[in-house]
Amino acid sequence: MPLARSPVEHELVRAGASFEVRDGWNVATRFGAVADEVQAARCGVAISDRSWLATIEVQAAAQHIATLAGGPLQLGRARRDGDGCWWCPLTARRLLVVAPPSRVAALHDRLEEAAGALDFASVVDVSAGMAAVLVVGPRARDLLATLTALDLRAREAPVGALLPGSVARVPAVVLHERDSGFLVLFGAAQAEYVWTVMADAGEPLSAVFAGSDAIEALDA
């Protein structure tokens, strides 16, 4: 199968990204020195394309969502499991699972199997339809404040907070994924627009683009 490509790949190319194939995706790993990208993410703000993350939509009766998620979920809060998957309840009957692509096949099969045991549940891989951008760093909130009216103050939106809303005037879901790191999920068709707007909003903040290597370094 050909490589899967991010909806903003040509923007990443224009920005000087280096790419590597990871789990079937052409992933932007760096834009320059990884150390600089890490520094920005630690001291300023960095923008990183994460559209290669898998997203699976689960629909079921409210009482079955907890069964499929392996535990109760609270609206407005996402739960991270040991495999690095985020379980994001969008409504009482709709759940989005954001997962590393290496986990998606097994996860999908497991969910399908679990859904099969229920009266009726849907499990649909919508990975290609969702773009994801991580905005990370102490000034991440400042950047996002130019794009969204969501309340991202630490007190109101601690790590794990899940906020559906409008970002850059498009429907989006914001996941407070890590300390001062917000994963913004939105429709892939709007990715070029959102990326352009985010890059523009980042200019006054000296935001840098970060590849996956820098984000992995942050995780390490």
Place this chain on the structure above:
Amino acid sequence: MTRLEPQPGERIDRRSPLRFSFDGERVEGFEGDTIASALFAGGRRVFSRSFKYHRPRGLLCCSGACANCLVAVDGRPGVRACTEPLRSGMAVEHLNAWPSLERDVMRAVDKVGGPFTPPGFYYKTMIRPRRLWPLFEWGLRRIAGLGKLTRRDEREWRTSYRRRHADVLVIGGGLAGLSAAVAAAELGADVVLVDDGAEAGGRLLHEGSHERARSLASAARGHGVEILTGASALGYYDGLVPVRRGGVLHQIRARAHVAATGTIDQPLVFAGNDLPGVMTSDGALRLTALYGVRPGSRAVVATTGDRGLRAALALHAAGVPIALVVDERSEPVTALADSLAEHGIEVMTGAMVVGACGDDAVQRVTVARVADRGGERVVHCDLLVVSGGSAPATSLLAQAGTAMAFEPHSGQFLPGETPAHVQAAGELAGIDGDEAIELSGALAGARAAIAAGAGEDEALHSRIAGEQTELDRMLARPATPAVTPTFCGAAADGKAFVCLCEDVTDKDIAYSVAEGYDSIELSKRYTTVTMGPCQGRMCQLAAIRAVARQTGVDAPAVGQTTARPPWTPVAMGVLAGRPFEPAKRSSIHARHRALGANVMWAGDWRRPYDYGDPALEVRAVHDAAGIIDLSSLGKLLVRGPQAGQLLDRLYPNRLSNLKVGRLRYGVLNSDAGRIMDDGTVFGLDEDSFYVTTTSSGAGAVEEWFSWWMADWDLDAHITDLTQTLAAVNVAGPRARAILQRLTDMDCSPDAFGYLDGRQAHVAGIPALVLRIGFVGELGYEIHAPAAHGQALWDAIAQAGAQDAIRPFGLEAQRVLRLQKGHVIVGQDTDGESNAYSASMGWIVKLDKEEDFVGRWALELAAERAHAETLVGFRMSNGAVPHEGAAVVVDGAPVGRVTSARHSERLGHAIGLAWVPTALRDAGSQIAIVDEGRHYSAEVVRGAFYDPDNERQRG
């Protein structure tokens, strides 16, 4: 020297000179100066020309309230020089005067134009002769307005939004506002304070209490209060307060608000009250205390209260000689008068200014007794400091829903009960005296914090109750009653301005009342009083008093004008934010650009209009093969045991019996039987359907499905795959061969017939292949994950290269579909169209057992003849009418053209049009009028091209 000796608490740094230019001439100021203070220090007295009469105007308020110092900075008009911080190198230019600020030819309007420009002259003059209107318009456009915006490509001004959530928003950074912010923050609230000054502190900064102001601001910051200075709150929208600060629009949403916007020093109305050199007491004090600028070399102070007396003392202390103080009160009632006497300053009580004169600036002032207008004196001076009382800045509070009530003792309109979560504090609330103001601020801050959910407990409530008692005790002290300024009547040779922004005089108000506009709201609309850049700050009270004088009622009965946002003028660019338009692009978009596509908006998508030659693209589809990106099609996955039932209820035809692997066309109707959208439904398995919609209708259809599904509570799920799946259509006689090269699936007509669908791998990509087409040739829609969209496109282009496959865009598609008579919902139909009138009655199955949305309306439509019918037409000549051209009968419009193109393949122009049903039969002749030209056309029923669908089904 205009600069005074260093003043305690001044904002300028005399060691840091800054150079800038005004109208091309170099000027010097200091770091911390405003443009106006630097210009004034440099000797400039005229800053602008007035809006209508082009009279010279100088600094009045020095606080950003009035419009007297509007200038352009680096090409950006509408900047208030008195609040704009000075920057090195800035190019400042005057507005609204030609050829220069000093000599403005439009001043002729003031000298001789009065009779031609009464209030509402724009309703009365320049109406006839009509043929001269273009000339009037040209002239008015050159004269009107306050400056010109430079061309967009010459502007470099970044505007953006910033959203800020807070527990408490304090508007106003004076003593009350700062106290409120500190009190709220001490209780743990997240507080934002906005103030339109360069520094928080309000009056404290120029009334000798700058240390107290800076100490409070420091305490606030220490408690984590975010202080936004140079920030103007524009309005109150149900808790959202937009605040402009430079090029940034802060959209602040707080759980509780404290309004501490203070009061505005009011000017007085007398002949010549607009001359440069007439300055409010606050304005003069600001210049003196904050910027070390001598506002005049000899001053007269005219006042109706203590504020003016305090100003006289302060100016005297700063070294400004005071020639005379004119106090309207018959007897000075405070110790301030004694202080003035001790300093040898003459105070004339029971007196007022009756006129100011001078050549483009104040040179002398005439004063007289209030009681009998006697005892006239002429005093020579170059500064006339006026204080006509103070008006609480209630606009934002009024927008928040607070009703104002007239308080006779203070002569002010004061806020009544505020809405929950909104507190009023300080002078705005009618509180006088620093101690009481500070306490009222602290109380408001604490209450706001509690309303926002911070720190509520018994002890706190007890403390607040105690503080309230203390405040009440302070307020119980007798205060000096206010004096309403006496209007002396305009001198014959002088205009007395009520509204400086709009050049509205007292005579104009009288004129409007005489013409029947005898309420403040009507007079406002007629004269535009209070509608200028100051938004009533400097003129509302004077306008109320003027209307009261003219109508014989008292001020409370006149009332105030309605407070509306924006409270402060704001550039449209700041409201607009960054210039980006949300757009959807397919995953193949980069390839389209690389192929040189001309891209256009199609709904909210950016799509290729053509790739340079639409006619060539049409030929390729007819003769070989073409490929078009259809990723924008709406795509819904409908799954569940009752998915078929859901579709049967939504569509007028049967879909639950759709066989797996088969496609069916469907038209969605509203409950009124009107056409909403169309598309196809494909049977994926027994319980799963793949539904496509129009590109622009995807969102609405998804909502429509979800809404009905929730209402019917059916066991079905909807997943919107519009952006998840890319889609391309390969069409043309070579389409089958090309597809076959990319898949193991048998693409032969027997194995894969028309309206069949298959799940298969195409170029190694898992895909859903549908044998359908909109363009009238053999075709396949291939739907695949968007992440592989470009790879799919490239693979098809490569596989079709030997067959001369070409990409085609929307224009070619429109020609091709029109040849087949295919309707585009939304273009060929409108909100009144139903399936019968649109010649698609065949799709409605009224014998269907299942009820469906719009059934009742469609049953009626089926029974009744419809007035109009959508038909095809062929033009008699080669002309192509515009879409929207009228279909006429006996000269009267009876229908319209919805689509029209020239068909190279058919050799004539064709189209679709709504015509009277009597003309719907094939062969009927219709007349079309398009931009004054008359054409004839013949009605055609069915497809123009390949009417038996042999090519499509081949």
